[in-house]
Amino acid sequence: MASESLASDLKQLQEQQALILEQIDRAIAIFDRYDRLITYNQSFLILGGFSPDWLAQQPSQQEIIEKMATQGKWSKGEQEILIDLIQKADSNPTPCTIEQPSGESLHILITATSDGGYILNLRQLTIETDSKEIINRELRRLTFLLGLTERLQPATDIEEIGQFALSYLIETTNAAFGDVKVISGEGNDRKAELLVNEITSEFIATYGDAIPEMGALMKEGIPYGQGLLWQVVITGKPLFVDDYANHPQAVEGFRNPGIGQLGIFPIPGHRGDIIGVLTLESRSENPLQSQLQEDIVLAACRTLGVAIERAQVQHNLRQANEDLAQASQMKSEFLASMSHELRTPLNSILGFADLLERQRKETLSENQVKQVKAIKRSGEHLLQLINDILDLSKIEAGKTELDLQPVVVHSLCSQCLRMVQPRSDKKRIALSLELDYQIERAELDERRVRQILINLLSNAIKFTPEAGKVKLSGYLRYGRQLLAESRLDRSPVNNSTPYLCLEVSDTGIGIPKEKQGLLFRPFQQLDSSLTRRHEGTGLGLALTKRLAELHGGTVSVESEENQGSAFRVWLPLTELRTQKEDFSKEETSPEDVLRPFGTETTETGNSPRILVVEDQPFNQALICQVLELEGYEVEVIYDGRTMKDLIEAELRSRELLPHLILLDIQLPEVDGFELLHQLRETEYWQDVPVIAITAMAMPGDRDRCLDAGADDYIAKPLHLETVIEKIKHLISN
Numbered sequence: 001m002a003s004e005s006l007a008s009d010l011k012q013l014q015e016q017q018a019l020i021l022e023q024i025d026r027a028i029a030i031f032d033r034y035d036r037l038i039t040y041n042q043s044f045l046i047l048g049g050f051s052p053d054w055l056a057q058q059p060s061q062q063e064i065i066e067k068m069a070t071q072g073k074w075s076k077g078e079q080e081i082l083i084d085l086i087q088k089a090d091s092n093p094t095p096c097t098i099e100q101p102s103g104e105s106l107h108i109l110i111t112a113t114s115d116g117g118y119i120l121n122l123r124q125l126t127i128e129t130d131s132k133e134i135i136n137r138e139l140r141r142l143t144f145l146l147g148l149t150e151r152l153q154p155a156t157d158i159e160e161i162g163q164f165a166l167s168y169l170i171e172t173t174n175a176a177f178g179d180v181k182v183i184s185g186e187g188n189d190r191k192a193e194l195l196v197n198e199i200t201s202e203f204i205a206t207y208g209d210a211i212p213e214m215g216a217l218m219k220e221g222i223p224y225g226q227g228l229l230w231q232v233v234i235t236g237k238p239l240f241v242d243d244y245a246n247h248p249q250a251v252e253g254f255r256n257p258g259i260g261q262l263g264i265f266p267i268p269g270h271r272g273d274i275i276g277v278l279t280l281e282s283r284s285e286n287p288l289q290s291q292l293q294e295d296i297v298l299a300a301c302r303t304l305g306v307a308i309e310r311a312q313v314q315h316n317l318r319q320a321n322e323d324l325a326q327a328s329q330m331k332s333e334f335l336a337s338m339s340h341e342l343r344t345p346l347n348s349i350l351g352f353a354d355l356l357e358r359q360r361k362e363t364l365s366e367n368q369v370k371q372v373k374a375i376k377r378s379g380e381h382l383l384q385l386i387n388d389i390l391d392l393s394k395i396e397a398g399k400t401e402l403d404l405q406p407v408v409v410h411s412l413c414s415q416c417l418r419m420v421q422p423r424s425d426k427k428r429i430a431l432s433l434e435l436d437y438q439i440e441r442a443e444l445d446e447r448r449v450r451q452i453l454i455n456l457l458s459n460a461i462k463f464t465p466e467a468g469k470v471k472l473s474g475y476l477r478y479g480r481q482l483l484a485e486s487r488l489d490r491s492p493v494n495n496s497t498p499y500l501c502l503e504v505s506d507t508g509i510g511i512p513k514e515k516q517g518l519l520f521r522p523f524q525q526l527d528s529s530l531t532r533r534h535e536g537t538g539l540g541l542a543l544t545k546r547l548a549e550l551h552g553g554t555v556s557v558e559s560e561e562n563q564g565s566a567f568r569v570w571l572p573l574t575e576l577r578t579q580k581e582d583f584s585k586e587e588t589s590p591e592d593v594l595r596p597f598g599t600e601t602t603e604t605g606n607s608p609r610i611l612v613v614e615d616q617p618f619n620q621a622l623i624c625q626v627l628e629l630e631g632y633e634v635e636v637i638y639d640g641r642t643m644k645d646l647i648e649a650e651l652r653s654r655e656l657l658p659h660l661i662l663l664d665i666q667l668p669e670v671d672g673f674e675l676l677h678q679l680r681e682t683e684y685w686q687d688v689p690v691i692a693i694t695a696m697a698m699p700g701d702r703d704r705c706l707d708a709g710a711d712d713y714i715a716k717p718l719h720l721e722t723v724i725e726k727i728k729h730l731i732s733n
Helices: 002-023 042-048 052-056 061-070 076-088 131-152 158-173 201-207 212-220 229-235 294-358 366-396 409-426 446-462 479-483 513-518 540-550 617-629 640-648 672-681 701-708 720-732
Strands: 027-031 037-040 094-099 105-112 118-125 177-184 191-199 239-241 261-268 274-282 405-408 430-435 441-444 469-478 498-506 554-560 564-572 609-613 633-637 660-664 690-694 712-715
Touching: 002 294, 027 042, 042 061, 042 118, 061 076, 076 094, 076 105, 158 177, 158 274, 158 294, 191 229, 191 274, 229 261, 229 274, 261 294, 274 294, 294 366, 294 617, 405 409, 405 446, 409 430, 409 441, 409 446, 409 469, 441 446, 446 469, 446 498, 446 540, 446 564, 469 479, 479 498, 540 554, 540 564, 609 617, 617 633, 617 720, 633 640, 640 672, 660 672, 660 720, 672 690, 672 701, 690 701, 690 720, 701 712, 712 720
Parallel strands: 430 469, 609 633, 609 660, 660 690, 690 712
Antiparallel strands: 027 037, 027 118, 094 105, 105 118, 177 191, 177 274, 239 261, 261 274, 405 441, 469 498, 498 564, 554 564
């Protein structure tokens, strides 16, 4: 919300810059380098008799000049002269006067801008007008404002803006010194704080480089109510003082005979409130009012105020972005820490529950089996919540990359239905699949799309009463059909873009219309009361939407309360594959998919030796039991220091080396990364394969382990089948 407010303020400041044109009592039109109208003021609209709608179309210079010619503003010959002057214009205003049949004359000034465009400046002069005086005055004012604007335009730092403006004002007004102060604080706690000041060499030669009392006051700021400047802030009108040193309202520290005539001018913000003051000092014997063209200085103050507020908004935006980046970094560090702290004990819980469930020597009672399954189910649920939070964090941080591969749509959908089948069976919910066979394959990240479908199917089953229906459908659809859908985002859609539309529909409780806007917000529960019937964190749909957007797609929903819902995921098809291809897949037996531990054992005497470096006792016990059931010899080291000493010890025989090392990365005293570097730099040890085991699951953790020298990487909680598979692969190679 803070960024939106700042962006709104910036827009208002841009509008305020346009209002400056309205302060000029001449008709102004600004053209770009391609001769198209950029902006204009009300005087130009009236003088030319144009309609605002026509000018809003940004007509060309040629069209505008021809239209004014038809109104009798100039003849054909004068029109050609005017066009020639425009083409030759430079940064010095080029004057041109056109006599009209009415006896009046049209005075025109043409000035080139630094970006290749130009300003057309027109004024209707009557016979009685002293045109020479007006032209000279306007020339001075426009030249002054144009020069000031060009200086301020590239500046973004508030002090740089103040210095540019002050230097220019002192130079053009022949002031001896000047300063710009900005107002900070609220109400009676306000202070006028020095932004910049500048003193001419003549003043320094006469009165010294600085007046100490003035310098100290400037640093502290002038409190509200002290000094004449607050009269300017309150009234919004300039103030001229002939003898400041003897003025009764002068600030005591500024009463110095070196200060002559002062002019104090208000600097207004875009809302009209005074945000600062400009002070100019004159050493001339003539009154300051007669030396300055007051309207020029006030116009300069308005320009300066806009520039100062623009710089403040940009500074606030930068600060907000830095704060957001810091918050994002702190969030990532917190998630990484919590991931480790939660996954380490969760690894033991799931591992031992798995071992108990697979036990063969002693039979558990029916009640014990139920309890073990409840432990495992709860642990897996907690693990899923942790993974969802990490996935959402990675996506929002822009650290998730898709692995797009050709995916058989029917196979993917069938697998997802089989995965949720046990849940649907418990509630006697009928599952069905309907596919459009125009799409055989699509370029997708299979793991992420499976995650999307499992989320949607799980939600559908959760919110559908017993004996209901849940259907998964897949269709070939196009952008024009997506445009008719109810979706939260309003991203542009091409009518002809093909999409794979995956729909999960149910006969569940439905969603009220007024709550559908909350569906895809992280951690948002539609029923957040303490008595709600359905568990969850509210991350599933938010993650689903983000994953669809990663594919370049979106999510839509159609729901009616007490009737059911249909969630549709729209994934753009970069390539349609309608040709059927035969895939020869290796036959995989059920025994290969899930084999009980210990069914293949090796004779103990010839068993491969595995060295486990792990400091957590529960994890040590779990890994040792699993590996021993597989027939391996296991040795355990409890901390990084002992492992470091072992690597540095003299090796009497290569045969004493283990066949493989399972190395935990988070170890006391010496961490796993240091041990990996040492292993890869030590003779004999450098050939031993190492699997890094860690609770770190944040972006880049896997690559960091592999870069340090690990042959493979496993994140906790350990999936025991994966551990065994990786160990066998590395030892056999």
